[in-house]
Amino acid sequence: MLKLNIKNETSRLRAVVLGIANSNGPTPTVNEAYDPKSLEHILAGTYPKEAYMIPEMEAFNSVFEKYGVTVFRPEIIANYNQIFVRDIGFVIDDVFIKSNILPDRAHEVEAIQYVIDQIEPSKVAIPPEEVHIEGGDVMLWNDYIFIGTYKGSDYRDYITARTNIQGVQYIKDLFPNKIVKEFDLIKSKIEARDNALHLDCCFQPVGENKGIIYKRGFREEADYLFLVQLFGEENLFHITRKEMYHMNSNVFSIDANVVVSEKKFTRLNKWLRKNGFIVEEIPYSEIAKQEGLLRCSTLPLIRG
Known part of the structure; x- marks a missing residue:
């Protein structure tokens, strides 16, 4: 059995699910776009091709191999996008929580069922239907659980709003000993430059006390x-x-x-190295065209 353990974003990684780009399917139509950045590239004819994305994901996998991380990959579903596994589930402490995701993506969790089957059943949580939550919005920082959400009354009108207030409350109820802090995020259906699809699009901790942040990703300056x-x-x-x-x-x-x-993040990578980090640079700019990157492609299972 897998003994899950995730308490923060930066402890030594031992086991992870990494998405897969094989048999990714044709370029979506305009009506099938889940986010404004994908839509932008669909309209421009620059939507990423499978042949370019597979090497990017394998470069990521090679870094995991270098550090001795156990890697699980989804079983391949023909002509189906299975890159962003962070959306379909996440781990808090020793509990695996299945996400309630967009209905069109429901099959993605079936492809990692063989991993879920290795977890003690009492440690698998399935939220009720009214709870919307995706792993990109859930970020652990020891005693804290940070959760991205959207509090606008027009929540239902936004395909880019992925975690609702019921999702925040569900995590509060499941982990009463944690400090759960929600962040109201900026959303846009048409402009990717003004759309914090998930919390990890505008904030993420690194190291033991540092972080990367985008101020305008938050609807409330207080957050x-x-x-x-x-x-x-x-x-x-x-x-x-x-x-x-x-x-x-x-x-x-x-x-x-x-x-x-990503190897093109020149300013960030320089700052990271200046602050004592080892930066493993890989190409990932094709996958980024779908409004997701490295954290989105992973589902950590064990750290520490």
Whole structure:
């Protein structure tokens, strides 16, 4: 059995599910786009091709192999996008929580059922139907659980709003000993530069006390200021609107001092190295065209 253990974003990674780009299917139609960035590339004729995405994912897998991480991959479903496994489930402490995701993506969890079957059944939580929550919105920081949400009354009108207030309450009820803090995020159906699809699109901790942040990703300045106070202004790397668009906050930590990053994130990677991090640079810009990057492609199971 898998003994799950995830308490933060940066402890030494031992086991992870990594998405897969094989048999990714044809370019979606305009009506099939889940987010404004994918829509932008569909309309421009620049939507990523499977032949370009597979090598990017395998480069990521090679970094995991380098650090001795056990990697699980989804079983391949023909002509189906299975890259962003963070959306379909996540682990808090020793509990695996299945996400309630967009109905068109429901089959994705079936492809990792063989992993879920290795978890003690009492440690698998399935939220009720009214609870919407995706792993990209859930971020662990020891005693804290940070959750991205959207509190607008027009929640139902936004395909880019993935976690609702019921989702926040569900996690509060499931983990009463944790400090659960929700963040109201900026959403857009048409402009990817103004759309924080998930919390990890505008914030992510790195190391033991640092973080990457985009101030304008938060609807309420108080939410942004909460993180500034918690981490300290001097420990936060502020990204620009353009850097947010390119997913600079969506890197992935293998250890407290090891970060996997996109090789084009020049300013960020320089800052990380200046602060003592080992930066494993890989190409991931094709996958980024779908408004997801390194953290989105992973589902950590065991750290520590």
